[in-house]
Amino acid sequence: MKGDFACRRCGACCRIKDGIVRVSEAEISRIAKFLGMDEAEFVDRETEISPDRRSLVLKSRADGSCVYLTDDNLCLVNPVKPDKCRTFPLEWRNADSSEVCPAIGGETAPASRTA
16 A cells, blocks of 8 residues: 555545544543643543444544644644554555545655645
8 A cells, every 4th residue: 555655735534524533542641742731631622432432532623624633734743643644544544545535546746744
């Protein structure tokens, strides 16, 4: 998968309606520290119980986009973003990933800012 992808920094992967980002205890700790919160405050303010009630997930905006997606399509928590975000689409993809991400499939774009 790695050879056919060059991120365009469009933010489409951060705007998936009904998409969820599960967070582990380690990710909660890392993101909370980065945001200057204690873990309990982060869990209370930034997460909710997953639809299957098996884990915590990051909250989304009303339109389904990630709360950490900035207006210029960058990730506010990029240095500590969850593994699910960090590894997409290089290590995992869904059946509809090529519909979501315009860069999947070998099309390349000029390098830009790091998301």
